[in-house]
Amino acid sequence: MGAIYIMWLRELKRYVRSRAQILVSLGQPALYLVALGYGFGPVFAKAGAGSYLQFMAPGVIGMTVLFSSVFSGMAMLWDRQFGFLRETLVAPVPRLHIMLGRTLGGATVAALQGLLILVVCLIAGFRPHAWSAVLTALVFVVMIAVVFAALGSAIGSVIEDMQGFQFLMNFLIMPIFFLSGALFPLKHLPRVLDWITHADPLAYGVDGLRGVLIGNWMFPWGGRIDFWFDAAVLAGLAAILLALGARLFSRIQL
Amino acid sequence: MLAVVIFSRRKWRIIQAAFRRQQPKSMPPSPAIQVENLTKSFNGFTAVKPISFQVERGEIFAFLGPNGAGKTTTIKMLTTLLRPNDGKILLDGFDPWQHSREARQRFGIVFQDPSLDGEQTAYENMELHGILYHVPRQERAPRIEALLKQFELWERRKDYVKTFSGGMKRRLEIARGFLHTPGILFLDEPTLGLDPQSRNQLWTHIKTLNQQEQTTVFLTTHYMDEAERVAHRIAIIDHGALVAIGTAAELKTRTGTDSLEAAFLALTGTSLRDESANAGGDQLRRFAKMWQKR
């Protein structure tokens, strides 16, 4: 248990200590919020879809959590480069514990980032339909964070260089972001795209956030069932990706 | 009265002698490290040919070899970082690939290449290690303090490791390796980049550990005088194969030379070796890999 805790704590310390980086990493979602939110706002409203800021704020929160958690997992690349990974790999604790500590640490940091950007959204004029919804939204923030921190750990266990990192960013993480419905409604899409969006883990996270915060659900079953469906999909994915990450991490050779 | 004193003195000597003789007998039978036909190749290139050797408990065993001889690769296989292609390893009787946790609990290691967390302070690096290696909480703080003081890092304990000089990082790495008291200590070129003072300090510490706690030490070094000074036995490895194994005196006699250095050169030849396997070799190899992949 000590190993999980100390690896978790390491991630948290790194986050708290890099104050400049916190601001930098909030810059991108804030830019999306301002540029797209205000830029597309009039078009969106004219199409009769309501306020674009209201629509996209949950998406931007999901995006922040996605990138933050994936990056934390992929930071394993640097620990590999600087050698610290070796120190943890030969320690007499199950590698599962090391991996869990790292992953949960990354997820915690990502969830904190998500909360911060939620505050930014509120400042920018976003209004949830009820204030209690903010608490429920936390459930989805945490689940998105765990799913993608686990994915990041799995990826970090496999890639060994910057090329691999960039490849996965461009061909896995960016599509996950753009096809999640964070920026546009996943309705009336071509059939193939429709299938892809339903295979996108983040789509369920963004849908959950949006449903909880502004009562706008992708699936037609009504709020409560939609909530549990999204939550169940994310929980299942989290379990699968944690298992995958643990397996890949335990096989690392240096 | 006198007779009693003489008698008891003699008796005392007999007891002492008996005790001395008894010590090896009372030790458990399995050697600290047992290696049989260990082999490793990287994409067709054989870095370690089938090698076999045995290190007894309480022994200081030095692995000497030119750059790229396969020393680090061997240590990586012994410490569960690299899977051998073939062969058998037993650490304290445990196969590190089948009982990795039991095996890992028994050894400590100071790597050739850096393995510190630059984003944490010196103290935090030590503490993290103490927790990972189950050093009890009450013992952790005093041991960390003692070691940091011994390696003259105590004043800098609150500084981030990324601000340390190369020598300081090396000292911290070594201090960390001593934090838990493993039965088997692996040291891969521990003195690389250290000044003579720190080097002396290190070997004194290792000898003390070895004598007081019967720690088995498996070390690699480029410095012949160090190997001769501390090691009970020396193995010479070249191009992945063991070319000689024995005490320094035995190696000298075998080669008909009068210094270990001459014996080493007689056994491994005088041609230069590829430098890429030196410290930082890992880094270079990684870059090479990066280019190959394109």
Ligand SMILES: Nc1ncnc2c1ncn2[C@@H]1O[C@H](COP(=O)(O)OP(=O)(O)O)[C@@H](O)[C@H]1O
């Ligand atoms: N991961 C690797 N991939 C390819 N070649 C390697 C790898 N690790 C080591 N080698 C090669 O194996 C040989 C032995 O290396 P090493 O064990 O590091 O030597 P040293 O005795 O200097 O520690 C060298 O020729 C080195 O280039």
Ligand SMILES: [Mg+2]
């Ligand atoms: Mg080496």
